[in-house]
Amino acid sequence: MSDRLIFRFDVEGDDFTSAGQASVQVKKNLRQLGIDSETIRRVSIAMYEGEINMVIHAGGGVAEVAVCEDYIEIVLEDTGPGIKDIEQAMQAGYSTASDTVRSLGFGAGMGLPNMKKNSDSMTIDSTPGVGTRIVMKIMYGGKANEGV
Amino acid sequence: MKISEIVKMLDARVLCCEDKTDREVDSAFGCDLMSDVLAYVNDQAMLLTGLVNPQVIRTALMLDMVCIVFVRSKEPSKEMIELARENGIVMMSTNKTLYTSCGLLYSGGLIGTGEVCK
C-alpha cells in the first residue's frame, strides 16, 4: 500500500500508571483523521486489551497502528515469555495473571477473546522464551464477530 | 436521565466537568472488573465502580463513556481527575455501595437496556 499512516509506541512493562496511554493516543489520532466512531471503538477495545497484555504479561513491547485504505492494522510485538498454548490462552476465563494484576481490574481472561471479537482478523505468533506478535485487522464498516 | 439528577440521587460529589452534568445518560454498567467492562459494555454511557486507578478512566474513554461514579467513598488521585477532565468525562464520588447506587438509579428510572451477557 502506498500511503500507510503509521503510529508507533513503546509500551513500558509493569508500569500501571501509564498502561493504556498508547491506546488513548491512538483513539485521539483516529478521531482527528475523521475515522468513523464504530471502527475507532473496535480499534480502541482491541488495542487497549493488547496493550494491557504487553504490560502485564510480557514486560512491555512495541505497538504499531497502520491506517490503511480499507482497514486499520494493529501490530503488537514483545520479547516476553511467549504463550505456550495459544488455543488455551484464547479461551474466555483462562488467565495466568497475578493477584496484583487482578486487583487492578484485569486478569479475568477476557482480553484475547475480546480482541478477536472486535477485529475482522487476528493472528498470534508466539514462541515460548522468545516473544509474541499479534496482528489484528479492523475493516472500516466491517462486522466484528458476535459474542465473546 | 440527566447526570445532574444522578448526582442528586446518589448524594454524590462531582470531581470534574461539573459544566457537563446537563448531559443525558440512558443506561449504565456497574463493575469492578475492567476486563468485563471492555467485554460487555455496548452503549452504556456511565460506569459505576469501586476500583480506583488510571485504567478505569482509560477503559471508560475507550468505550466513549461520559460519566464515572466512584462508589464506597473512593477518591481518585489528582492525575486521574486531570485525565478525566481533559477528556470531558464527568466524575463523581458517592459514599453509597455499588449495590445501593445501582439500585437507586434503577428504581429512579435508569433501567438500561436489560442486556444479557452470554
Ligand SMILES: Nc1ncnc2c1ncn2[C@@H]1O[C@H](COP(=O)(O)OP(=O)(O)O)[C@@H](O)[C@H]1O
Ligand atoms: N503478550 C503476551 N505475552 C505472554 N503471554 C500472554 C500475552 N498475552 C496474553 N498472554 C497469556 O494469555 C492469557 C490470556 O490472556 P487474556 O485473555 O488477555 O487474559 P488476561 O490478560 O486477563 O490474563 C494470559 O493470562 C497470559 O497467560
Ligand SMILES: [Mg+2]
Ligand atoms: Mg488480558
